Amino acid sequence: MTDISVIGLGAMGSALARAQLKAGRSVTVWNRNLEKVAPLVKDGAMAAATASEAVAASPVTITCVKSHPQTIEIMRSAENALPGKTINELSTGGAAEAEELAKMLEDAGAKWMVGIINAYPHMIGDEATVLTVVGTEEQWVVHGPIIKVLGGGSVHVGDRAGMLAALFAGLFTVRQGFMWGMIY
Numbered sequence: 001m002t003d004i005s006v007i008g009l010g011a012m013g014s015a016l017a018r019a020q021l022k023a024g025r026s027v028t029v030w031n032r033n034l035e036k037v038a039p040l041v042k043d044g045a046m047a048a049a050t051a052s053e054a055v056a057a058s059p060v061t062i063t064c065v066k067s068h069p070q071t072i073e074i075m076r077s078a079e080n081a082l083p084g085k086t087i088n089e090l091s092t093g094g095a096a097e098a099e100e101l102a103k104m105l106e107d108a109g110a111k112w113m114v115g116i117i118n119a120y121p122h123m124i125g126d127e128a129t130v131l132t133v134v135g136t137e138e139q140w141v142v143h144g145p146i147i148k149v150l151g152g153g154s155v156h157v158g159d160r161a162g163m164l165a166a167l168f169a170g171l172f173t174v175r176q177g178f179m180w181g182m183i184y
Helices: 011-022 038-042 051-057 068-077 095-107 137-150 163-183
Strands: 004-007 027-030 060-063 086-089 111-117 131-134 155-158
Touching: 004 011, 004 051, 011 027, 011 038, 011 060, 011 137, 027 038, 027 051, 051 068, 060 068, 060 137, 068 086, 068 095, 086 095, 086 137, 095 111, 095 163, 111 137, 111 163, 131 137, 131 163, 137 155, 155 163
Parallel strands: 004 027, 004 060, 060 086, 086 111, 131 155
Antiparallel strands: 111 131
16 A cells, blocks of 8 residues: 555646655556656556556556546446545546546545646745645645645636636636737
């Protein structure tokens, strides 16, 4: 058993796993492309053969893949390991997809948090980096320290899985308007 598992080892997922290792946590990692696992094992992580094995290895799993639909697909393949676990979803997606993921996890007996990473991979672990996260207040109290390792400025903003997509859209629209105004 390890402290945390990380599923998805692209540039961002690898940075997330390394930050947890640097913080002294034991980490299990899994990726569909096994070549991405080896560097993290060299850094001290444990390799899982399947997503189900990764989820089963730790009380909490961070997912960082392409999209919420991919996370849903991976979690369905790991459904037998989900009861009693917490999934911290840091992939990209819309409100409906986030709500679908949350329902699927709850139906499988798991808890969840969904977050947006407001940084590049090289910024993970910095005190000023912000992850914006939703989930229950209880989940934030328990798992906030894991998120704060990834970004010291991280914040909990609510409890509805789909609200981050709306928040992002609102912030993005203002930023884009500002940028177009400057260009004009």
